[in-house]
Amino acid sequence: MTARGRKAWRIRGHSVVDMDGELVTPLVQEFAECVYAKKDGTGIWKCAVEQAFRKGETPVHKxxxxxxxxxxxxxxxxxxxxxxxxxxxxxxxxxxxxxxxxxxxxxxxxxxxxxxxxxxxxxxxxxxxxxxxxxxxxxx
Ligand code: SF4
Known part of the structure; x- marks a missing residue:
């Protein structure tokens, strides 16, 4: 996760309820990226949850x-x-x-x-x- 993603995650939690009443992942801020998004070394955005799952660091998939x-x-x-x-x-x-x-x-x-x-x-x-x-x- 990015530093701003971690900061937003601490404030908003691991999930939020959206306007449709659905449980969704929180955004860093309105119209910004998901708190779990992070850039790899080449500048490509990736999902931190998926990366951790693939490495066996968490049993939780995205x-x-x-x-x-x-x-x-x-x-x-x-x-x-x-x-x-x-x-x-x-x-x-x-x-x-x-x-x-x-x-x-x-x-x-x-x-x-x-x-x-x-x-x-x-x-x-x-x-x-x-x-x-x-x-x-x-x-x-
Ligand atoms: S794939 Fe990962 S980074 Fe993208 S929205 Fe879902 S949880 Fe967030």
Missing amino acids: PIDCHLYPIRVKKLKYHDALNYDEWPICKPACVCGSKLDVVVFRFLKDPLTRAYGADWYDELEGIYQEWLRSPRKHIR
């Missing part, structure tokens, strides 16, 4: 909503709707994914498996494979 981004989950009566959230800030990641031919759901295999389980993910992969073989795959 919130599932963060982990699933750019997919946003909308809870419906009988199921979840998973929607792709288009945001210009993500353009470089989209260009990279396109170059490497990585579709969003495969990029999100770990968080999707974390949220819905390995069987669910395998079924999704199977549906995608079926769609790829379909002569109508150009129709969206």
